[in-house]
Amino acid sequence: MTQAWFQVLSLCFGYISAxxxxxxxxxxxxxxxSDRAVYARVMRHTPQVGAAGVLRVLSGGRRLAAGEELSVxxxxxxxxxxxxxxxxxxxxxxxxxxxxxxxxxxxxxxxxHRDGFLVDDVPVEPxxxxxxxxxxxxxxxxxxxxLRLYGARRGRGAKDDPYVTSERRRNARQxxxxxxxxxxxxxxxxxxxxxxQRALDRAGADGAKARKENRDGKGSRTKRGGxxxxxxxxxxxxxxxxxxxxxxx
Amino acid sequence: MAREIFTAKRRKTGDGxxxxxxxxxxxxxxxxxxxQTGGAARKAAAGAAEKPAAKAxxxxxxxxxxxxxxxTRAAQRxxxxxxxxxxxxxxxxxxxxxxxxxxxxxxxxxGRDRRAREKTEKAMRDRRRAVSRGVDxxxxxxxLMTVLFEAMGFMLLAVRTEGAVDxxxxxxxxxxxxxxAATALLLPRFLPLDPLIMALTNFLCGVGMVVLYxxxxxxxxRQASYYALGLAAxxxxxxxxxxxxxxxxxxxxxxxxxxxxxxxxxxxxSWQNGAKNWVELPFLGSFQPSELVxxxxxxxxxxxxxxxxxxxQMMPAILFAGACLLLLMLQRxxxxxxxxxxxxxxxxxxxxxxxxxxxxxxxxxxxxxxxxYRMFAHVKVRVAMWRNPWSDPLxxxxxxxxxxxxxxxxxxxxxxxxxxxxxxxxxxYNDFIFAVICEQLGVVFGLLLLAVxxxxxxxxxxxxxxxxxxxxxxxxxxxxxxxxxQTFMIVAGVIKMIPLTGVTMPFxxxxxxxxxxxxxxxxxxxxxxxxxxxxxxxxILSIKG
Numbered sequence: 148m149t150q151a152w153f154q155v156l157s158l159c160f161g162y163i164s165a166x167x168x169x170x171x172x173x174x175x176x177x178x179x180x181s182d183r184a185v186y187a188r189v190m191r192h193t194p195q196v197g198a199a200g201v202l203r204v205l206s207g208g209r210r211l212a213a214g215e216e217l218s219v220x221x222x223x224x225x226x227x228x229x230x231x232x233x234x235x236x237x238x239x240x241x242x243x244x245x246x247x248x249x250x251x252x253x254x255x256x257x258x259x260h261r262d263g264f265l266v267d268d269v270p271v272e273p274x275x276x277x278x279x280x281x282x283x284x285x286x287x288x289x290x291x292x293x294l295r296l297y298g299a300r301r302g303r304g305a306k307d308d309p310y311v312t313s314e315r316r317r318n319a320r321q322x323x324x325x326x327x328x329x330x331x332x333x334x335x336x337x338x339x340x341x342x343x344q345r346a347l348d349r350a351g352a353d354g355a356k357a358r359k360e361n362r363d364g365k366g367s368r369t370k371r372g373g374x375x376x377x378x379x380x381x382x383x384x385x386x387x388x389x390x391x392x393x394x395x396x
Numbered sequence: 397m398a399r400e401i402f403t404a405k406r407r408k409t410g411d412g413x414x415x416x417x418x419x420x421x422x423x424x425x426x427x428x429x430x431x432q433t434g435g436a437a438r439k440a441a442a443g444a445a446e447k448p449a450a451k452a453x454x455x456x457x458x459x460x461x462x463x464x465x466x467x468t469r470a471a472q473r474x475x476x477x478x479x480x481x482x483x484x485x486x487x488x489x490x491x492x493x494x495x496x497x498x499x500x501x502x503x504x505x506x507g508r509d510r511r512a513r514e515k516t517e518k519a520m521r522d523r524r525r526a527v528s529r530g531v532d533x534x535x536x537x538x539x540l541m542t543v544l545f546e547a548m549g550f551m552l553l554a555v556r557t558e559g560a561v562d563x564x565x566x567x568x569x570x571x572x573x574x575x576x577a578a579t580a581l582l583l584p585r586f587l588p589l590d591p592l593i594m595a596l597t598n599f600l601c602g603v604g605m606v607v608l609y610x611x612x613x614x615x616x617x618r619q620a621s622y623y624a625l626g627l628a629a630x631x632x633x634x635x636x637x638x639x640x641x642x643x644x645x646x647x648x649x650x651x652x653x654x655x656x657x658x659x660x661x662x663x664x665x666s667w668q669n670g671a672k673n674w675v676e677l678p679f680l681g682s683f684q685p686s687e688l689v690x691x692x693x694x695x696x697x698x699x700x701x702x703x704x705x706x707x708x709q710m711m712p713a714i715l716f717a718g719a720c721l722l723l724l725m726l727q728r729x730x731x732x733x734x735x736x737x738x739x740x741x742x743x744x745x746x747x748x749x750x751x752x753x754x755x756x757x758x759x760x761x762x763x764x765x766x767x768x769y770r771m772f773a774h775v776k777v778r779v780a781m782w783r784n785p786w787s788d789p790l791x792x793x794x795x796x797x798x799x800x801x802x803x804x805x806x807x808x809x810x811x812x813x814x815x816x817x818x819x820x821x822x823x824x825y826n827d828f829i830f831a832v833i834c835e836q837l838g839v840v841f842g843l844l845l846l847a848v849x850x851x852x853x854x855x856x857x858x859x860x861x862x863x864x865x866x867x868x869x870x871x872x873x874x875x876x877x878x879x880x881x882q883t884f885m886i887v888a889g890v891i892k893m894i895p896l897t898g899v900t901m902p903f904x905x906x907x908x909x910x911x912x913x914x915x916x917x918x919x920x921x922x923x924x925x926x927x928x929x930x931x932x933x934x935x936i937l938s939i940k941g
Contacts, residue, residue, distance in 0.1 A: 153555070153814070156552055160549065163548065167545050169844055172844050176851055179854060181534075185519065188512070188515075188516045192513055192516060193939055195939050221865065222865060231749075
């Protein structure tokens with residue numbers, strides 16, 4: 148081919164290639180848009196797709212009306228921040244309050260902020276891992292929500308994700324602490340604190356009773372204050388021993 | 397994608413509610429035909445269509461077709477009335493679970509919703525027919541245009557020399573065109589590949605190959621072999637991402653290998669263009685380890701950022717990224733270091749949304765940039781030439797001036813394929829390929845090429861927003877961040893928007909390591925698309941029972 152013809156043809160190729168790439172961009176954009184539209188339609192008619200369940204608001208605030216439903220994905224974060232997967236724009240809810248993931252048809256939830264949250268009126272603090280089933284009531288900040296897991300999701304979930312490591316699974320199987328569903332550090336600490344408080348209350352009550360009896364002239368001086376405290380200390384010791392045995396096992 | 401899921405679901409659930417409706421339609425057709433012919437059959441069919449079931453049973457007892465239609469209709473009514481089944485379309489399952497009230501979801505469905513649903517179902521039906529015929533029109537058209545572009549380009553270049561035919565161009569065409577057609581049209585049927593991403597990737601690679609052939613045919617031939625190798629690697633990565641369930645071991649291994657690979661140039665590499673980032677291997681030739689370590693970086697960041705959300709638990713990945721950055725600084729490969737840093741920051745923000753720490757990271761990056769400017773002489777030169785390349789037009793500012801002149805001389809539609817003087821630009825085959833494309837095919841083509849990148853990235857974003865696992869999302873996010881940052885850095889550098897950094901243009905530039913890593917990262921996107929599709933398919937199947 149002569150050089151002149153080559154120049155003419157290569158110029159033509161420039162125009163044709165511009166037209167081709169314009170068509171390619173248009174077709175690709177069309178395909179992208181149509182796929183998105185179909186996905187949106189699928190989501191409109193089957194909102195359950197891609198979600199593990201919903202959190203129905205029992206009581207919220209001005210920005211979260213009761214009865215509203217928040218879709219629960221298979222894993223993510225919960226909090227008042229807009230970046231959270233479950234956004235709860237309610238007073239006293241931290242930006243990132245908790246993170247959660249689905250496993251074996253149950254929703255596992257761990258606190259990220261020291262305020263924690265309550266599941267069925269049981270407080271969950273950082274270090275704990277709450278396992279929620281269908282119907283569990285979650286209270287975070289001023290919001291109260293009830294969890295509804297889709298029935299079809301039972302026994303399924305994102306169990307192959309890296310959240311729950313093999314070590315945690317092994318620990319859980321062997322009944323050790325820090326496993327799945329095992330009491331976390333926060334729970335053990337809280338249990339100890341609660342037992343101590345109860346024992347001290349009991350001791351205090353015994354002491355008051357003894358003091359009253361002394362004032363009334365009943366009972367002996369040796370009984371005053373001592374027995375209840377000793378009993379409380381014994382209870383705490385037993386508790387601690389039990390906990391350590393459990394951890395050793 | 398979602399359409400395919402629905403289609404797959406339909407094929408699997410033979411007795412679903414939607415299928416029952418189609419069966420009914422099919423069985424009504426003969427009844428309608430008989431209605432037209434008149435007689436007792438007309439009465440029976442009309443009775444079966446309009447009157448209560450008992451009456452219709454009596455009148456149409458002799459007509460098995462009409463009985464069949466009635467049965468199907470009764471089954472349909474039963475299914476529609478059952479809460480939590482396919483009949484309760486929009487939120488039947490939720491309402492059944494919630495025990496919200498006695499009214500079924502189907503009864504509450506408004507006319508508007510029903511029309512919208514029917515429209516969707518029609519679209520699904522059309523989609524099913526199209527897929528069953530193996531036709532996905534936009535992808536087929538894009539692939540055809542890619543093949544046409546390659547065919548025209550290579551044939552034109554084959555007859556460029558007067559009185560001779562370049563057979564190498566034909567052989568390249570014989571390799572490239574079937575590969576493009578097979579990977580975009582055939583393989584997505586059997587393997588986890590997203591057709592649109594595959595078609596766009598093939599087009600970009602095809603453009604790179606044709607333009608490269610105009611300036612250095614030998615390099616184009618070598619690039620074609622890397623392309624074939626890259627496609628194979630992409631398939632492996634795609635299969636691995638879509639099938640694997642545990643990434644812990646792979647992450648650890650890739651981190652160790654990544655650090656080892658980045659140490660190689662420091663130990664055995666040689667200085668080239670002010671950086672020591674290439675290694676010569678006995679049989680494979682030279683390769684750039686930092687290109688392949690991008691995969692390790694994305695994998696480790698995605699794994700640790702998704703598995704543990706506290707900053708302390710993210711530390712292994714952050715330390716790995718820091719070690720990579722340090723090694724790249726020692727190699728003086730600042731462009732790649734910038735990509736690593738920006739990708740890490742993007743993934744950190746995507747994982748935890750911690751604005752103060754992200755801003756602190758940005759501040760740290762700015763401080764490192766200032767430090768790099770003061771420490772390295774070639775960075776100072778690049779910044780000075782970015783500000784005023786005409787201060788030293790024959791030496792330091794030569795390449796940027798030549799690139800700008802090439803883009804300007806190309807005009808809107810270019811000087812023509814194989815025309816112009818691209819060889820005057822230093823590094824015309826890798827860093828400045830965009831300038832060569834703009835010179836030969838025009839600024840319009842260059843801008844539309846950027847639009848192709850944009851669509852590719854948007855498609856990736858749309859894929860990763862539908863993932864179920866945060867690991868998948870972060871993995872895809874890292875890949876897309878690298879593509880976007882790299883493309884922006886090189887294009888903005890070539891048009892003198894930012895100081896020039898020595899990085900390649902994804903899929904277009906010459907370079908085996910670059911093309912291999914880009915195709916492998918595309919494989920990650922394909923794998924994520926397949927996983928998401930499988931998850932959605934599971935969801936739809938379980939919802940519809």
